[in-house]
Each structure stands twice: as structure tokens, then as C-alpha cells.
Amino acid sequence: MSILNELETPIFYAEGMPRGVTAGNYTLAVDGLLTDGPRSFTFADIEAMPLTTVNARLTSVSGWTVRADWQGVRFVDFLTHLAVDPHASHVNFTSFGRYTTCVPLDVLRYEKVLVCYRVGGEHLELEYGGPVRMFIPHLWGYKSCKGLARMTFTDRTMLGFWETRGYTDRAEIEPGRTLDINSGETRTIRGGEVTEF
Numbered sequence: 193m194s195i196l197n198e199l200e201t202p203i204f205y206a207e208g209m210p211r212g213v214t215a216g217n218y219t220l221a222v223d224g225l226l227t228d229g230p231r232s233f234t235f236a237d238i239e240a241m242p243l244t245t246v247n248a249r250l251t252s253v254s255g256w257t258v259r260a261d262w263q264g265v266r267f268v269d270f271l272t273h274l275a276v277d278p279h280a281s282h283v284n285f286t287s288f289g290r291y292t293t294c295v296p297l298d299v300l301r302y303e304k305v306l307v308c309y310r311v312g313g314e315h316l317e318l319e320y321g322g323p324v325r326m327f328i329p330h331l332w333g334y335k336s337c338k339g340l341a342r343m344t345f346t347d348r349t350m351l352g353f354w355e356t357r358g359y360t361d362r363a364e365i366e367p368g369r370t371l372d373i374n375s376g377e378t379r380t381i382r383g384g385e386v387t388e389f
Contacts, residue, residue, distance in 0.1 A: 207289030
């Protein structure tokens with residue numbers, strides 16, 4: 193059981209939680225603007241890449257934030273396994289349930305962004321985005337695609353599930369009040385990545 197489960201972190205899947213996906217049958221498709229053509233990575237392939245632990249917060253636009261040790265492959269390290277076309281400027285992420293969201297490539301180069309498969313030393317449960325999800329702590333949580341099935345490198349942004357419903361495509365965390373899941377207290381945040389508590 194992961195720390196997210198222990199803390200009773202809210203579970204939300206806009207497109208419905210995937211069923212039957214395990215580390216054993218997981219495959220991540222990577223396509224779009226790649227000079228050597230489409231690629232695919234198994235869970236074992238990803239797990240064999242250098243492991244990074246990032247102590248940071250996932251912050252939801254719905255009013256909560258949770259701190260944990262998120263673990264996986266830094267996105268900048270994952271990029272070293274790809275031949276990305278110089279014209280690529282964005283990455284469109286797609287879940288197993290066809291949820292989509294798109295993030296600029298330069299934003300993804302932030303050192304804390306992970307292709308994430310563990311939290312607090314435990315494998316991510318399906319409920320929290322396993323086997324593999326994105327972790328992007330300096331943007332609202334809807335950019336941290338759960339149940340990651342595909343990455344598509346593009347030369348433009350592509351509005352995703354929430355963005356077509358009025359959420360900002362930039363997804364910058366705004367100042368306000370939020371529930372700290374770790375302490376159970378409501379706290380003030382300044383905006384941007386939540387680092388003040």
C-alpha cells in the first residue's frame with residue numbers, strides 16, 4: 193500500500209480507471225516527431241533506467257495537495273533514449289482511458305518532472321496512476337497524466353480533456369487556499385510549485 197493510499201489521497205479518473213493493466217503487461221508507446229520512428233517501452237525497460245527520487249507535492253486544481261517521495265525516471269533522462277526531432281515543441285500524453293493533456297517540451301525539462309512508477313518506495317496503484325504516470329509538480333495535477341499509455345511529440349499544443357472544458361492549457365498553480373493531505377490542515381499557497389510547507 194502506497195503512502196497515497198495510507199493518507200486517503202483523493203482518487204479521480206475523469207475517463208474511468210483502467211482495468212487489467214499491470215507492470216507485467218505494460219507498454220508505453222512513444223511516437224510523433226521522432227527522427228528514428230515510433231518506439232515502445234515495457235515497464236522493465238523503464239525500471240532499468242536511472243532511478244530518481246523527488247520529494248515534492250502533487251497539487252490538484254480541485255483543492256488539495258500531497259507531499260511524497262515520487263520515484264521514477266527524470267523526463268530529461270528519458271529523453272536520452274529518444275531521437276526527438278528538433279521541430280518538436282510539445283508532448284501530448286494519453287492515458288489508457290484516452291484522457292489527454294499536452295505540455296511544452298521546455299516545461300518538461302524541469303528537473304523534478306518524472307516518468308513516475310513508484311511513490312514512497314512502493315509501486316503506484318492503478319488508483320493513483322500506476323503502473324506509470326507523469327509527475328509534474330510545478331503544474332496543476334491534471335497535467336500529470338495517470339495511467340500513461342502514449343507520448344506523442346508534436347510541433348504545437350493540443351488541447352486535452354480538461355483544457356477543452358475550460359481549464360487553462362498553461363496549468364500554472366495559482367495562489368489560494370488548499371487542503372494539505374499530509375497534515376489535514378487548510379493552507380495558503382503563493383502560486384507556482386508548492387514548496388512552502
